[in-house]
Amino acid sequence: MSELTLNGISVQYGDRTALRSFSDGVPAGEWVGLIGPNGAGKSSLLRAVAGLVQYGGAMYVDGVDLAGLGDRDRAQQIAYVPQEPLIPGDMTAFEYVLLGRNPYIGYFGGASRHDRSVVDDVLDRLRLREFADRMLGALSGGERQRVVLARALAQETPILLLDEPTSALDIGHQQQALELVTELREAQQLTVISALHDLTLAGTYTDRLVMLDHGEVIAAGPAREVLTAERLGAVYRVCVTVDVDPEDGAVIVVPRRGFLAS
Amino acid sequence: MADRTDRWWFGVGAACVAAAVVLGASIGPAGPDWWRVPLEFVNRLPLISIETGVSESEWAIVWKIRMPRVVLGGVVGGMLSIAGASYQGVFRNPLVGPYLLGAAAGAGLGATLALTVGRGVTSSWAVDPVPTAAFVVAVASVMVTYTVGAAFGGDRTGVTLVLAGVAVVSFTSAVQTFLLQRNLEVFREVFRWITGSLANATWGDVGLVFPYAVVSVVVLLIHRRHLDLFRVGGDEAATLGMSVARTRLTIVIAATLGTAAVVSVSGLIGFVGLIVPHVVRLLAGAGHRRLLPLSLMGGAAFLILADIPGRMLSNPAETPIGVVTAFIGAPFFIYLLRTKRVGA
Ligand SMILES: Nc1ncnc2c1ncn2[C@@H]1O[C@H](COP(=O)(O)OP(=O)(O)OP(=O)(O)O)[C@@H](O)[C@H]1O
Ligand SMILES: [Mg+2]
Numbered sequence: 232m233s234e235l236t237l238n239g240i241s242v243q244y245g246d247r248t249a250l251r252s253f254s255d256g257v258p259a260g261e262w263v264g265l266i267g268p269n270g271a272g273k274s275s276l277l278r279a280v281a282g283l284v285q286y287g288g289a290m291y292v293d294g295v296d297l298a299g300l301g302d303r304d305r306a307q308q309i310a311y312v313p314q315e316p317l318i319p320g321d322m323t324a325f326e327y328v329l330l331g332r333n334p335y336i337g338y339f340g341g342a343s344r345h346d347r348s349v350v351d352d353v354l355d356r357l358r359l360r361e362f363a364d365r366m367l368g369a370l371s372g373g374e375r376q377r378v379v380l381a382r383a384l385a386q387e388t389p390i391l392l393l394d395e396p397t398s399a400l401d402i403g404h405q406q407q408a409l410e411l412v413t414e415l416r417e418a419q420q421l422t423v424i425s426a427l428h429d430l431t432l433a434g435t436y437t438d439r440l441v442m443l444d445h446g447e448v449i450a451a452g453p454a455r456e457v458l459t460a461e462r463l464g465a466v467y468r469v470c471v472t473v474d475v476d477p478e479d480g481a482v483i484v485v486p487r488r489g490f491l492a493s
Numbered sequence: 494m495a496d497r498t499d500r501w502w503f504g505v506g507a508a509c510v511a512a513a514v515v516l517g518a519s520i521g522p523a524g525p526d527w528w529r530v531p532l533e534f535v536n537r538l539p540l541i542s543i544e545t546g547v548s549e550s551e552w553a554i555v556w557k558i559r560m561p562r563v564v565l566g567g568v569v570g571g572m573l574s575i576a577g578a579s580y581q582g583v584f585r586n587p588l589v590g591p592y593l594l595g596a597a598a599g600a601g602l603g604a605t606l607a608l609t610v611g612r613g614v615t616s617s618w619a620v621d622p623v624p625t626a627a628f629v630v631a632v633a634s635v636m637v638t639y640t641v642g643a644a645f646g647g648d649r650t651g652v653t654l655v656l657a658g659v660a661v662v663s664f665t666s667a668v669q670t671f672l673l674q675r676n677l678e679v680f681r682e683v684f685r686w687i688t689g690s691l692a693n694a695t696w697g698d699v700g701l702v703f704p705y706a707v708v709s710v711v712v713l714l715i716h717r718r719h720l721d722l723f724r725v726g727g728d729e730a731a732t733l734g735m736s737v738a739r740t741r742l743t744i745v746i747a748a749t750l751g752t753a754a755v756v757s758v759s760g761l762i763g764f765v766g767l768i769v770p771h772v773v774r775l776l777a778g779a780g781h782r783r784l785l786p787l788s789l790m791g792g793a794a795f796l797i798l799a800d801i802p803g804r805m806l807s808n809p810a811e812t813p814i815g816v817v818t819a820f821i822g823a824p825f826f827i828y829l830l831r832t833k834r835v836g837a
Contacts, residue, residue, distance in 0.1 A: 302731055302735060305732075306733055306734030309732070310732070313728070313729065317728075318725075319779070321774075321778070322780070327725075330722060333718075333735065334734035
């Protein structure tokens with residue numbers, strides 16, 4: 232139940248600008264999909280919101296400046312699934328998901344029974360129960376990705392940042408993970424920002440798309456408006472057709488053979 | 494469920510320490526028959542009296558010569574191992590030990606300084622200046638490492654810190670070599686100190702390091718949960734609400750203080766702090782809730798036991814304990830690596 236306001240966010244690495252003056256207001260319960268080609272600045276934006284890179288501009292959660300929050304307070308507001316999480320192979324899935332409860336555990340404290348039951352609950356919902364006691368190093372890429380998502384959900388934050396959360400998942404688990412996020416979003420008014428490479432999924436699950444290229448917003452709005460064949464052709468240098476399902480208005484992006492003349 | 498497994502492991506660890514203490518107190522070139530010693534310990538308990546045939550002078554050998562050595566060995570081994578486990582955790586690097594940031598090199602330089610340039614000033618002093626000098630220079634070296642590393646790094650990875658440690662270690666070692674090469678007459682003395690030894694330990698030595706070791710161990714044990722967070726890397730730990738730089742600093746300070754204190758008395762006993770945590774990880778898992786207490790107990794037991802063969806092989810001089818630890822420890826470690834799968 233939190234509104235996220237981004238005012239002129241810029242991210243720079245040395246003298247390379249990865250994101251230029253990005254502004255947006257994400258109301259509580261909205262799901263925004265970030266799309267754009269490799270290197271567009273999607274991860275940079277998410278990392279800035281997660282507090283992992285220096286940024287110019289200002290961010291507010293329900294009017295509170297994020298720059299003024301300590302690590303712990305921020306972690307109670309924002310959970311983040313990185314594009315390439317660092318997986319400790321010799322940690323069990325349960326222990327790993329339990330790390331998500333850290334923002335609620337005092338400096339000298341340990342995990343409470345409540346913390347453990349939250350973890351159990353998340354594991355059940357992502358159908359990860361059977362993996363609870365398995366080492367992460369012994370899980371498949373997709374199983375691992377779901378465990379990372381579980382860790383973020385165990386954080387029980389009002390804002391969820393997902394960087395390519397489904398890149399390694401098969402079509403069934405992709406749907407399951409995105410449905411779960413949808414369900415949580417509706418039940419708890421979660422605010423979600425996610426980078427997604429699959430444009431059809433991005434269009435289907437999110438409320439609104441923001442397309443970035445070279446650190447700037449190219450287009451923003453509902454999938455129908457953002458995902459046009461010409462724009463995709465120009466930005467991604469790709470040959471696609473875009474179909475709109477006449478029944479429910481879902482936008483389907485279909486890659487076609489052939490190169491776009493440059 | 495997990496807690497029962499923990500308790501089982503801690504019981505095993507405590508039993509190992511107890512067994513090591515009994516063996517360490519019982520075995521030695523002089524003194525009573527080895528099997529009489531445990532009985533005599535029981536005899537000395539309040540309200541219990543058994544006839545053991547241990548004379549007062551024999552008991553003095555056990556209590557005044559062997560026991561300080563055993564206890565100091567336990568403190569040194571336990572401290573180095575728990576510090577090593579903490580360093581490895583905080584830097585997410587299996588190759589680092591408690592000497593990483595310059596504690597050992599600094600202690601070595603401090604001892605060399607005391608034995609060379611300080612010789613003229615301190616020869617009339619009543620107290621031995623070597624441990625104090627070793628401790629002070631050890632702590633100073635690590636502070637330099639940290640200042641340099643933090644000034645240029647500021648990152649969440651800790652790599653800069655490790656590299657700064659490498660630079661400081663090279664520098665202090667160079668100064669030490671320079672001093673030694675100009676004062677070859679103390680070479681033997683410095684060499685003996687550098688290789689580390691528990692011989693000639695007194696209850697006074699134990700009293701000297703004990704307070705530091707206790708504080709250090711308590712602080713490290715408090716940070717077991719934080720060390721588990723470091724396992725997902727500094728960035729992710731930060732998004733999970735940990736103040737990475739501050740927590741790392743606290744852990745490093747605690748581990749360094751304890752390390753500097755024990756090496757200033759025992760000299761540089763190598764291998765223990767690096768290998769014992771790995772052995773524990775292979776046997777009992779990598780979670781720090783178990784790893785830290787077990788490293789403490791395992792390191793203590795290991796060093797107490799490793800000190801025994803040296804006493805027996807004392808001709809012409811006692812075999813340095815660092816040699817014994819590597820001699821027994823390395824093959825055992827390789828055996829474990831072969832039988833256990835690593836990293837999974
Ligand atoms: N740590 C870094 N140092 C320097 N440049 C970086 C760094 N991280 C990213 N960049 C650059 O910033 C730009 C934006 O990168 P970013 O990771 O935000 O892209 P992205 O949209 O997430 O791409 P992808 O779809 O490949 O994940 C790229 O040009 C990239 O090369
Ligand atoms: Mg990215």
